[in-house]
Amino acid sequence: MYSETVMEHFSSPRNAGKIENADGVGEVGNAQCGDIMRMYLKIDDGVITDAKFNTFGCGAAIATSSMATEMIKGKTVDEALGLTNKAVMEALGGLPSAKMHCSVLAEEAVKAAIEDYLSKKEAV
């Protein structure tokens, strides 16, 4: 059902955990639908220097969280805002069609964390 890459990211997720005093935090999804992703970002000079996640969800949700954090590390905020669920899915070697919504959550979690960062920056 899942590609080898998905299973690999699921079994040994990269960047699982939290960042204390993160510059941006975003949480999407809800327990009702079965997947929740929380994304933590460390941002220096507009560049994402660290990204971590906490996820409650299925194999695809955990694997996409892992892949998405990998893909945005070292990127500028603008580049990270351009991350699409399609790109995450492709990097994972595809997902079953029923699992599309899990990758959408990963894209939304990144965006939510960046929005949090931008709104905090504005407030300063």
Added chain:
Amino acid sequence: MQIYMDNAATTPMSDAAVNAMLDCMKNNYGNPSSIHKTGQAARRAIEGSREAVARLIGADKKEVYFTSGGTEADNWAILAAAETGAKKGKKHIISTRFEHHAALHRLERLERQGFEISLLEVHSDGLVRPDELESAIREDTALVTVMYANNEIGTVQPIAELGAVCRSRGVVFHTDAVQAVGQVPIDVNAQNIDMLSLSAHKFHGPKGVGALYCRAGVPLPVFIEGGAQERGRRGGTENVPAIAGMAAALEEACRNMENKAKTVTAMRDRLIDAFAAVPHSRLNGHREKRLPGIASFCFEGVEGEAVLLMLDHAGISASSGSACTSGSLEPSHVLLALGLPHEIAHGSLRLSLSGYNTPEEIEKVIEVLPPIIGRLREISPVWEKIKNGGPN
């Protein structure tokens, strides 16, 4: 070697069933409808199988119809009672909220076609109350269909009592006994059952074959138009090897059933006791009124499919009623029917055993599962909230 604990999905075949099928395929290839000796040998295999299946559920061989499995038997039973009822102006059917989709989806279709469907509550213990059935029955009730044992949580209904209520009110009573046949003793007469569905692959027989029991005198309209097979009610050349394999499997399952049930129950209870120690976990359904082999749990703060995949990686095949496995966002209708909130129902795990499992395998699961739950909870934002004093 993978440890197999998904016997409610399907079971490994018994040697008896495999041998019966092989023998049939090699030596008994005739068409049972042919009048020559080759055909008549196949006919004998089928009728011998029918006699065995009937005897093992306390029925007469004339009351057993072979089908392609449990799904077909459920559809046939429900459509038969609906058609018969509608002719008398009876268009009300009673069932339960946690039936298998084979029954539920058929009932939903009938509802769209003008039938009225009442679904009984199954309460938090996963059990139907006979007095609630009694009050749900109306003048125009055509059928009551209640599953014998639930496939996801394993609870066993008070079938004889439910049957007695139907009998006293003159309503046809069907039970989907797919999970129960071969696991617990069944007697259609003593238990007041009018129709019963069974499926071979749940008791170490082949897939794609089952049977519908229909009590003599209860109308059973033609289901598949065609030849004269199955007393003219289900046309099509019979699947002779599968039918022979089913009968052999059921003979084997019913032989020494009590002792096997004891062994399996002891293994199941060991699992239940061990996982009761995991904080924020629960057993789904009544503690005792359940099949020997099925135990279903919910672990708060984790999602079922993730648990399932990690168990698989650790060499254990299990199952989950998780939504993300089925492609919908809704968790299993069975767990929701028990009144569990969505977020808890998402964390379900079903371990279903058979006589082929060993106590060593049980200990292995007890060893590997709690650390898996721990790992997933560590990265779960839901668990973080529970841990910090959220709802219990």
